[in-house]
Amino acid sequence: MSHLPQNRAAWNRLAENRSQFTKLATDEECRNPLQTLDSRGWLPASVEGKSVLCLASGGGWQSILYAAAGARVTVVDLSNKMLQLDEQEARRRGLQVKIVETSMDDLSILHEAEFDIVHQPVSTCYVPDIEAVYREIARVLRPGGLYISQHKTPTSLQITHRDQQNRYVIGLEYYQQGALPKVEDRAYREDGATEYLHRWDQLVGGLCRTGFVIEDLREPLRADPSAPVGHFRYRGRFVAPYVRIKARRISEDTGKQESSSLWVP
Template sequence: MARGGHRFAQPAQEEEFKNPLKTIDRWGWLGESIYGQRVLCLASGGGRQGPLYAAAGAIVTVVDISGAQLEIDRKVAADRGLQLKTVEASMDDLSMFAPTDFDIVIHPVSTCYVPDVAPIFREVAKVLCSGGLYISQHKTPTSLQAKIKRSEQGYELTEPYYRNGPLPEVKGSRHREEGTLEYLHRWDQLVGGICQAGMVIEDLVEPIHAKKDAEPNSFEDRSMFIAPYVRIKARRIGQDKPRVEAGSLWLPGS
């Protein structure tokens, strides 16, 4: 799919590099600058996330399970004179990194491709420093439950909320990806899972893709009825252990 020019394998455009921080942080969650920050772009190969964060001054590592996606990142970085590191790995195993290796973890939509999100959140919490940010985006459960075609009543829910196994295959939908296995994750698994891993949620938004009077069955029309994505800002707490200064530890006889 990456080599075939899939929509999630399109490099960032020239216009987006003019103000990279504004491009990647439209809600202002990252502050005025991320210069020198250690950023992990998780499951986000494809020539967009990593290069833009690097262009904004961050020290960037990109993890993706697809070598072809990482290839695009390396090419974009080389063409623009940017520095970034790429690691081919699954998002639910970050054992190649040490605890507190990163200040920020950026995680675009991809949790829908794994059956269990809990291990991912635990891995993220492990590699984040205390106070570090985890910004992730997910497909909403309702969007994955609903039909892709509109009926007289709107977009009907046809998939159970409490379910096991992947969703049925789909064709002709921008809300789903053809040729992939996708899994529905409930709100308690998404929001609760992030909290249980040792992070606190500071903000949550549903990016607006709706358009009034859009063509029926279009992405924008369906988004009028169902928010397709949720974006979550969370912060790691309690990660760093207190340091004991030399000479401050009392020992018997000292």
């Protein structure tokens, strides 16, 4: 089975089993939605009336929070069951959320420069070509628009298991071809999903090559010194599982200025 039907089925199952990724936005979170979405202050002070794409973001959290903050929200996901959670929760709260079922690397249903903000939680690991995703985002984001994303780090995806001294073993090659094999250490992998490793060159360089400038980059902390051996927060002491990137779509003018200045003697 190719990766798309496989991942749709895997995420439909995760949605039905109410995995940790289907945590709905709470009333308390909805009272302070921007602070909940973004403790780092990457978002503007208000998103009221802004057009926001929550990409690969089904599950009833990001979409609900942006809508509660007054944004015009479109949520895209491959899994109809994940999207159902957004739809039901938006209806229950009397919020407007537009639902689109498609793959993140084919946003042809969306218009050019339609969005002010694209917010993408961890999900690029489910497609083989991350630059195809970035190109689609660059197309639908207006010049100067904000792209906030989180990704699994390559080193974390290379870990296969713990050895007898409880040290984490990097058992997979960095230059992976094709989908990642099943491994014993499942702390940051989803059951039944097909996943791909994207190298730093692709994760960060790919953004720069597809029309973005990077404004900030963080490694969300998943380390806890008191976590028992084998717990995901124990693993987080050794390898940062995620990277979070704030990028901005360059405007045509900025791009032109920068490239012409290269030719000034």
